[in-house]
Amino acid sequence: MSEALKTKLQTLFQERCLQDDAGVLPYESDGLTAFRSRPLVVVLPETQEEIIEVVKLCYRYDVPFVARGSGTSLSGGSMPIEGGVVIALNRMNRILHYDAAERIAVVEPGVINLYVTKKAVPDGLYYAPDPSSGPVCTIGGNVAFNSGGAHCLKYGMTSNHVLGLKVVLPNGDVADLGGESLEMVGPDLTGMFCGSEGLFGVALEVTLRLLPKPEVFKTILAAYHSLADAGQAVADVVASGLLPGAMEIMDRLAMDAAEAAVKAGYPAEAQGLLIVELEGPGEEVEAEFPKLMQVIEASGAYEIRVAKNEAERMKIWKGRKGAFSAVGRLSPDYVVQDGVVPRTKLGEALREIEKLSKTYGLRVANVFHAGDGNLHPLILYNGKLEGEFERAEELAGEILKLCVDLGGAVTGEHGIGVEKLAYLPYMYSDDDMDLMRFLRIAVDDKEIANRGKMLPSNKAPALTMHGAHPIEKQGIAFRE
């Protein structure tokens, strides 16, 4: 079956069907390099028709496929399926339609997140969801993972900004979901597709909502002697009735990394750093600002800085946004986790994580979207040391369970992918899981779209986090 499909794809794509080692190897993993696996081929479609054709062929030959944007998934979401097809969408990067008056943009899935904003800025508009990976990740990937970012506290995640979708379903049928307006008739199918991690097919065209750029920003940076105090301050701000555009926290280790990477100039003594940004119409922000300062001053911050101009504001954000990769300067390997806890439990969660970090003897850097309780503990380890990767994963698992126990979730925005498969059932009841599987099969009876990701598949072995994975035992995927 695979060979027949391969021949077909070769004829169709010629040199855009990659199959030799050098062409395929670089696609073997995504942002989570601990996992990699070998696809049958990688194809580089340049039109929607070509994508539809690939999906139809995969369906016919019963070979799984995975759509790939920029491969920045941190959960193995865009890792190839062993022996399957990778549909790399990077050449599908055109903005098809842009209407400043209607405030919409219709884009191909391979368009980079930030480029939408770049297009809209001259008209005073922007695309609100701002994952830290915005300068590189694609809209297709954002849709599949319902990605969020620092400013999603106020504006919502990707799904709140996708008005319509044209998708090719796993059986090759093309469907139009949603439309050009927020009001729609019938069930929110666009919403269902957002966050489906590629299990419902491939997005071909995405209609995005653009917002007017906030008139003014007021960004403050508050330094604390303890991380928990910074966490508490977030709860205080929200309790005061303010809704800032973003509230982000970094701990000492994350600050050190950011400092090394971009010389962000963060306070050297701080154990916890809180970034709060007010944004909106000038008058509103002016009115909110003194109130915010009052709350922050009362929260025990020992130093408060207000960005005096756009350059200072960008500097503060540059350190925050580059923090994940910057941690690469502190440790050759790390696992990024993505748990969510209720805002009021932030302080407690952070204290527990610190305890766990000590117990496991592994450093944990914390940098997170505090406003919506979305933690990103980065667990630092050295894969060269025997057993350290396993310990790191175990610690990651403990942290996820902690989040669920505190009433939260196992993922805020990075998705389940392959990495968190084992923890979904910890969060959801059997009935919930069954319903999700039911939906999946209803849309994709052959389970060919991103098989084995997000939901354990009947056709792929269930994944566990500890010890050698069944896929690894079979020599299909392996960890470096």
Add this chain to the structure above:
Amino acid sequence: MQHNIPAEPLGAYAEPMTEAVSSCVHCGFCLPTCPTYRVMGEEMDSPRGRIFLMKEVLEGSLELDMASPYIDNCLGCMACVTACPSGVQYQDLLTPFRALAEEKRERKLMDKILRRFVLETLPYPHRFRLAAFMGQFAKPFKGLLRGRMADMLALLPERLPKGVLLPVKKIAEGETRARVALLAGCAQQVLEPDINSATLNVLAQNGVEVLIPEEQVCCGALAAHTGAMWQAKRFAKENLKAFAGLELDAIITNAAGCGSGLHEYPLWLKGEPEEEVAKTFAHKAQDITVFLSQLGIKAPPAPKQPLKIAYHDACHLAHAQGVVYEPRELLGMIPDIQVFDIADSEVCCGSAGTYNIEHPDTAFKLGQEKAQNVLATGADMVVTGNIGCMTQLRTHLKEQGIPVMHTVQLLDKLYRGEL
């Protein structure tokens, strides 16, 4: 990223090379600024992909020949280094890798001849001058030539400027505030000797004495970046000798490519007896704009007509040496001049050393894109800090007749009241 690269075969290069691999976290932040990725949209032609491929070759799980085309496609522009939040020193992997690859590879005869021609000509001003001179005659027959030779000819200027014999020393005007030595550059001496003359004049005007050591040779960057490490090392060692024993405040470069080359001396000479001297030398090396902005210059007079200038960031200045602020500061001192940034300023213009000779198609696309972005600024003139970029920009802006100048040439012309 984890790796199992055996250290022994890499010798002194093992440490910098493996460090670059292990500090890469595969986040992809480098992709959008990589010119080849922008043009080709495929992972193998991205920095992240190339790092992965080189790692696999070094680990022995991928044939060098298979990876080579993608490594060859790299412009060496180092935009990925600027973009990388994890601090991956890509050049520490690429330069030694190319040298190792060169030792092992089989090239086609035509490739060999072309390569040999480039390596034996460009670094030697008199040979290059002769070749370029012959090229003038060949230009009308360009139609008869195909492929790379024709592409090379297209880059030659219509007329070759007169050669200038540089003095061995230029005395400061007025009180001497500093003493420096100039690396004269090789291709630049042939294509645009005026850059050096302008440099000497601007320095002298600002009270700087300049030595031009006679024994200096090509900086070696061209050789290093095409994998001819033996030649690069030889040049580096000769230059260390040529500049030794002089009491200097700085060693000045005015071609970004050479400047970044000098900064790489410690890497090239890693494990050699000269390694320490190379470090001191590299430390002293400064781009002319950096030196001038630190020294503080006398304000240039206003041009006769107000001017709109687009400043183009040469990759080997902005990315390889991290110099973006200083040239803009100097330009900002000039009255009646408006300075514009060019959209996508971090993306290479396609010149990149000998790249436009070896990969004309990609180079052409990048050149066209850059020209479009320059035109969009509405500027009357482009100013930049590298001879390679100047040649490339002139080729692509020929129709519009927009002049292209080195930063130091602009300053010189203003001091002389010629603009």
